[in-house]
Amino acid sequence: MKKSPKVVRSISLRLKDFPGFSQKNLNGLKKYYQSQLKAHPEPEKRVGWKTAESQRVRFEEFTRVGPLKGSKILDVGCGLGAFWGYLQEKEITVTYTGIDLFPEVIQEAQKFYPDAKFEVRHILARPYPARTFDYSFLSGVFNVKVKDNWLYTKTMLRQILLQTKKAVAFNILNADSGLKESNRFVVTPQEITAMARSLGVKKTHLLDHYHHLDITLFLYR
Ligand SMILES: C[S@@+](CC[C@H](N)C(=O)[O-])C[C@H]1O[C@@H](n2cnc3c(N)ncnc32)[C@H](O)[C@@H]1O
Numbered sequence: 557m558k559k560s561p562k563v564v565r566s567i568s569l570r571l572k573d574f575p576g577f578s579q580k581n582l583n584g585l586k587k588y589y590q591s592q593l594k595a596h597p598e599p600e601k602r603v604g605w606k607t608a609e610s611q612r613v614r615f616e617e618f619t620r621v622g623p624l625k626g627s628k629i630l631d632v633g634c635g636l637g638a639f640w641g642y643l644q645e646k647e648i649t650v651t652y653t654g655i656d657l658f659p660e661v662i663q664e665a666q667k668f669y670p671d672a673k674f675e676v677r678h679i680l681a682r683p684y685p686a687r688t689f690d691y692s693f694l695s696g697v698f699n700v701k702v703k704d705n706w707l708y709t710k711t712m713l714r715q716i717l718l719q720t721k722k723a724v725a726f727n728i729l730n731a732d733s734g735l736k737e738s739n740r741f742v743v744t745p746q747e748i749t750a751m752a753r754s755l756g757v758k759k760t761h762l763l764d765h766y767h768h769l770d771i772t773l774f775l776y777r
Pocket of ligand 1: 604605634657
């Protein structure tokens, strides 16, 4: 019997839950992801990546964070659920939850992966209880330029660390790559490592040789 589609509720995105954003930034974020979703047929382009390979190498780096098999993981900004697809393909069995801000995105994710758990949620507005997940991941979530990206990134990571037992892994654009897109937030490896250390984590680990535009950071609790 064919499964009936799950109901996807929208949430109201309030400026107070987006530190470092202006109202224009928040409207812009929504407009950007909604337009990408409609503009392309390729799943990776529909969430803003240029190629499937560039999306995939980022996931590959994430799997180096620790022994993921059997763990409980949170994918913040899951888009169409491609990280879940990657983990399945690699036979890395986890208990997965993917969250995104936009119901249109989650609706599409559910079409790709009807058996995975997806939710429309903003963790700064509705956090999970402390230490709910073993590992949390964010791929491509910090790349859009807003008024104060440092404040936003720091607030998000602080909250996600609270909800995570072992480690948080995220990627961000590398300023040393020479990327010249004024609507993108870029950081140097030194800057992002210093910020991560200011969050009081036990250990940080940086990876920067897998893609010329990108840095991945692991924050261990
Ligand atoms: C570049 S896309 C990447 C999607 C997915 N991680 C992937 O690699 O295929 C970033 C996603 O993060 C979502 N997003 C941005 N800010 C978010 C936030 N604060 N909480 C949850 N999702 C967010 C966007 O809606 C978008 O789907």
